[in-house]
Amino acid sequence: xxxxxxxxxxxxxxxxxxxxxxxxxxxxxxxxxxxxxxxxxxxxxxxxxxxxxxxxxxxxxxxxxxxxxxxxxxxxxxxxxxxxxxxxxxxxxxxxxxxxxxxxxxxxxxxxxxxxxxxxxxxxxxxxxxxxxxxxxxxxxxxxxxxxxxxxxxxxxxxxxxxxxxxxxxxxxxxxxxxxxxxxxxxxxxxxxxxxxxxxxxxxxxxxxxxxxxxxxxxxxxxxxxxxxxxxxxxxxxxxxxxxxxxxxxxxxxxxxxxxxxxxxxxxxxx
Amino acid sequence: xxxxxxxxxxxxxxxxxxxxxxxxxxxxxxxxxxxxxxxxxxxxxxxxxxxxxxxxxxxxxxxxxxxxxxxxxxxxxxxxxxxxxxxxxxxxxxxxxxxxxxxxxxxxxxxxxxxxxxxxxxxxxxxxxxxxxxxxxxxxxxxxxxxxxxxxxxxxxxxxxxxxxxxxxxxxxxxxxxxxxxxxxxxxxxxxxxxxxxxxxxxxxxxxxxxxxxxxxxxxxxxxxxxxxxxxxxxxxxxxxxxxxxxxxxxxxxxxxxxxxxxxxxxxxxxxxxxxxxxxxxxxxxxxxxxxxxxxxxxxxxxxxxxxxxxxxxxxxxxxxxxxxxxxxxxxxxxxxxxxxxxxxxxxxxxxxxxxxxxxxxxxxxxxxxxxxxxxxxxxxxxxxxxxxxxxxxxxxxxxxxxxxxxxxxxxxxxxxxxxxxxxxxxxxxxxxxxx
Numbered sequence: 001x002x003x004x005x006x007x008x009x010x011x012x013x014x015x016x017x018x019x020x021x022x023x024x025x026x027x028x029x030x031x032x033x034x035x036x037x038x039x040x041x042x043x044x045x046x047x048x049x050x051x052x053x054x055x056x057x058x059x060x061x062x063x064x065x066x067x068x069x070x071x072x073x074x075x076x077x078x079x080x081x082x083x084x085x086x087x088x089x090x091x092x093x094x095x096x097x098x099x100x101x102x103x104x105x106x107x108x109x110x111x112x113x114x115x116x117x118x119x120x121x122x123x124x125x126x127x128x129x130x131x132x133x134x135x136x137x138x139x140x141x142x143x144x145x146x147x148x149x150x151x152x153x154x155x156x157x158x159x160x161x162x163x164x165x166x167x168x169x170x171x172x173x174x175x176x177x178x179x180x181x182x183x184x185x186x187x188x189x190x191x192x193x194x195x196x197x198x199x200x201x202x203x204x205x206x207x208x209x210x211x212x213x214x215x216x217x218x219x220x221x222x223x224x225x226x227x228x229x230x231x232x233x234x235x236x237x238x239x240x241x242x243x244x245x246x247x248x249x250x251x252x253x254x255x256x257x258x259x260x261x262x263x264x265x266x267x268x269x270x271x
Numbered sequence: 272x273x274x275x276x277x278x279x280x281x282x283x284x285x286x287x288x289x290x291x292x293x294x295x296x297x298x299x300x301x302x303x304x305x306x307x308x309x310x311x312x313x314x315x316x317x318x319x320x321x322x323x324x325x326x327x328x329x330x331x332x333x334x335x336x337x338x339x340x341x342x343x344x345x346x347x348x349x350x351x352x353x354x355x356x357x358x359x360x361x362x363x364x365x366x367x368x369x370x371x372x373x374x375x376x377x378x379x380x381x382x383x384x385x386x387x388x389x390x391x392x393x394x395x396x397x398x399x400x401x402x403x404x405x406x407x408x409x410x411x412x413x414x415x416x417x418x419x420x421x422x423x424x425x426x427x428x429x430x431x432x433x434x435x436x437x438x439x440x441x442x443x444x445x446x447x448x449x450x451x452x453x454x455x456x457x458x459x460x461x462x463x464x465x466x467x468x469x470x471x472x473x474x475x476x477x478x479x480x481x482x483x484x485x486x487x488x489x490x491x492x493x494x495x496x497x498x499x500x501x502x503x504x505x506x507x508x509x510x511x512x513x514x515x516x517x518x519x520x521x522x523x524x525x526x527x528x529x530x531x532x533x534x535x536x537x538x539x540x541x542x543x544x545x546x547x548x549x550x551x552x553x554x555x556x557x558x559x560x561x562x563x564x565x566x567x568x569x570x571x572x573x574x575x576x577x578x579x580x581x582x583x584x585x586x587x588x589x590x591x592x593x594x595x596x597x598x599x600x601x602x603x604x605x606x607x608x609x610x611x612x613x614x615x616x617x618x619x620x621x622x623x624x625x626x627x628x629x630x631x632x633x634x635x636x637x638x639x640x641x642x643x644x645x646x647x648x649x650x651x652x653x654x655x656x657x658x659x660x661x662x663x664x665x666x667x668x669x670x671x672x673x674x675x676x677x678x679x680x681x682x683x684x685x686x687x688x689x690x691x692x693x694x695x696x697x698x699x700x701x702x703x704x705x706x707x
């Protein structure tokens with residue numbers, strides 16, 4: 001097998017007007033953008049319907065904007081990234097954030113309650129080499145966002161629905177009700193009621209398919225707050241199940257800790 | 272001529288790697304003056320915010336370091352904590368953890384072999400462009416990847432950040448029948464992996480052999496995943512608890528990742544080449560035969576050939592997965608009970624990209640006092656720079672654009688995972704003044 005791979009491959013100019021998509025990464029684990037590559041059955045069809053113009057994790061062809069749709073993964077944690085998101089927004093007609101980092105600051109937002117300089121000293125021997133902001137913040141705190149897709153990680157079927165709906169100009173069918181509804185649909189016996197296992201399902205947005213309760217453990221809130229979460233009642237229920245306030249604080253301070261409803265709930269338990 | 276000319280090779284955004292990095296190489300005349308693998312992926316401070324969290328949260332939290340190899344993080348975390356607590360897992364759970372890792376290796380290696388690395392050899396920007404001319408190859412890759420993901424999904428609920436790994440075992444274990452349902456897919460995957468070895472071996476590789484210190488786990492009876500002593504081809508033979516006595520992390524200015532070295536010896540290589548060279552005798556017959564059929568025998572010292580070794584490891588992972596699903600009998604309980612105690616535990620497991628070290632100190636309430644994590648790409652980072660110094664020297668006569676492209680390809684041979692290493696990559700080649 002031979003080919004001329006000496007040169008960086010030339011990128012074909014698109015011959016028809018396909019919507020151009022860009023995928024942008026900020027502070028994150030890469031898992032949400034990997035969901036696109038994990039859509040094994042649909043990936044080639046998607047690639048046929050759109051032009052993937054910028055997606056460094058998957059392609060060395062990095063085409064300049066503007067883009068019809070930008071998918072943004074990750075949170076803003078550096079001064080440079082706070083500037084970069086402004087440029088990404090200018091380049092994207094529709095801007096969609098994907099995952100808990102981009103929509104709520106991610107697990108790295110746990111720094112927001114701590115002294116970040118101390119965090120740097122814990123991890124790095126030469127702290128002066130590190131430049132970072134005091135807060136890890138969601139994209140919507142910096143620029144207007146057209147749709148926020150939740151989850152740590154996102155659900156790839158929801159992502160495909162969102163891309164399809166956006167390109168068709170219709171509202172995406174992505175529910176904002178709680179994980180409890182998904183448990184009921186799966187006919188799961190409620191683990192909180194029947195077995196006394198603390199579960200964030202009532203305050204957490206659906207989308208995962210009620211995975212944790214289906215695997216005999218309580219929901220840990222990785223899809224973030226549902227549209228109208230009663231976190232005060234949730235905290236009370238955790239106390240009834242014997243959880244100390246420090247445990248409730250940790251429960252809300254997970255992958256969506258900086259989402260305001262969860263943030264308020266954890267701070268109430270610290271008072 | 273260009274005797275004293277200084278030129279630079281720059282790559283601002285390395286493509287087809289996980290995470291954000293850049294490359295900078297400075298050439299003065301015929302000499303490589305400087306090589307920096309820059310990691311500008313922002314730091315996320317996992318070790319700091321693990322302090323004060325409960326031991327049951329470590330697997331879920333550390334999996335978020337990497338969306339490509341979350342199982343590696345979960346496995347190193349639970350094994351380290353189990354050692355701190357003196358917990359012994361059941362033989363059935365041990366088998367299931369091997370199967371879980373097989374799923375991740377199949378998914379991750381297929382992604383790298385076909386979607387990130389193969390386009391370099393065939394001259395495409397990505398797998399999608401490659402699919403226009405090689406549709407059957409890409410479709411086969413997607414099916415293989417999906418089978419890896421199916422294993423992970425069955426055991427862990429979902430492909431990325433699965434939710435079932437627990438200290439002592441799993442939250443829930445599958446039935447025999449559920450595992451048996453994977454059998455026909457895995458038989459296809461085994462055959463497809465053997466074809467992958469032949470296909471990758473037919474690619475053309477640059478002549479680039481280096482004298483590496485290879486570091487990998489070694490187990491008396493098995494190709495390594497979760498257990499074994501840490502060994503090298505230069506006499507290293509230690510338990511995980513001795514890791515920090517032999518390895519040190521250095522913080523360099525151009526990188527948000529810490530660079531790891533063997534004390535007194537410097538850089539070393541982890542990952543598929545290291546595992547293959549140190550554990551060839553432990554490969555199952557199908558994998559060893561597939562390697563021998565394409566004349567691949569240890570020691571493999573050309574990192575560009577890692578694509579073939581990854582394909583051999585695909586054969587291993589499929590064969591091992593088939594063994595597990597045929598032998599599996601469900602455990603009496605999904606996990607053994609654990610009791611808090613003050614202690615320190617270390618574990619090393621083999622992530623797709625190489626060894627992943629975790630250490631946790633725990634208090635008597637089950638809380639994490641301190642945590643330390645050394646991901647595979649931090650360990651390879653210095654070796655990548657050392658190799659680029661040698662490789663760039665071969666390219667000094669080349670036009671900058673082509674040299675740059677070749678250097679990018681060299682980096683991708685390591686399958687670097689920058690998201691992991693940050694606590695980790697960007698290419699710039701600097702030739703000082705090009706006219707003379």
